[in-house]
Amino acid sequence: MENLEHQWQTLERFVEIRSPWLTLIGEKLQDDRQRILDYWRVEKTDSVVMITIQNGQFILPKPVYRPGLGQTTLDFPGGRVLPEQTTVDAVSNILRRELGISNCDLIRLDPLNQTGWAINSSFSNQKLYGFIAEIKPKIIVKPEKLISTVYSHNAIGIKNLLQDLTCLQCRAVLLEWQQHEGAIEENLY
Known part of the structure; x- marks a missing residue:
């Protein structure tokens, strides 16, 4: 090139x-x-999006209003990385704000990428970081913070979730997660 x-x-x-x-x-x-x-x-500051999973299901916060679209949207937990924060610090704050949980409530917190993905390289410097946040089975996430729809952690659940997600960042991180998990499963055999 x-x-x-x-x-x-x-x-x-x-x-x-x-x-x-x-x-x-x-x-x-x-x-x-x-x-x-x-x-x-x-x-713009960089952002993070987390694939949150518990007991074989995706855990998503209630939809929030998005002024840019003028409507509420279904999204994975996510937000900005403030200049004084690391991406892991931002993830901790977002999990607390959006799901009411902390890092000690997690089985694992793994980054999907070490170098941020450009969100719109012709218009912005902003990068996106994806994480997998697997919540311990016995942790109770407050029901008032969650959507009522259940998306299973399988092919049908992913297909249904992709139909309902309008946020391209959330969709991209979900597809990266799916590719990452498939690569892990292939390495097990």
Whole structure:
């Protein structure tokens, strides 16, 4: 793959708007064909999404309102990694907030990726980290925090869950988990 990075130049930053959630940047870039382009991008903190499992079932929090879509959506637990946090710190805070559990309530907490996946590389620097959080069998997650639908930890459950998930990040982490677990099962034989 040819490296065109050195052929692109930032000529000017003409706008920078900062907020606690994101920074919007407008720049003039010169591309590899010497064209001058106005380019807009967003800088955001990284995010994590956790596949939460207990007793052979996926555990999902109640749907929440998403202002970008103007509707509630079904999602795995997830959220932002604050600048002063590690991804594991963020996971701990999110599990406490969204499911009311802590790391000591888990059998395992495994990352699906060590290097973040680019969420939208042409528009943003934000990366996504996926985790598997398996909850101990006897831990009781407060029912008021959970959806009432049950998705089993099998092919039919995954198919049904994929039909109901609209969040591409959640869908991608679920598919990565499925691939990861399949690779583990293959190594057992």
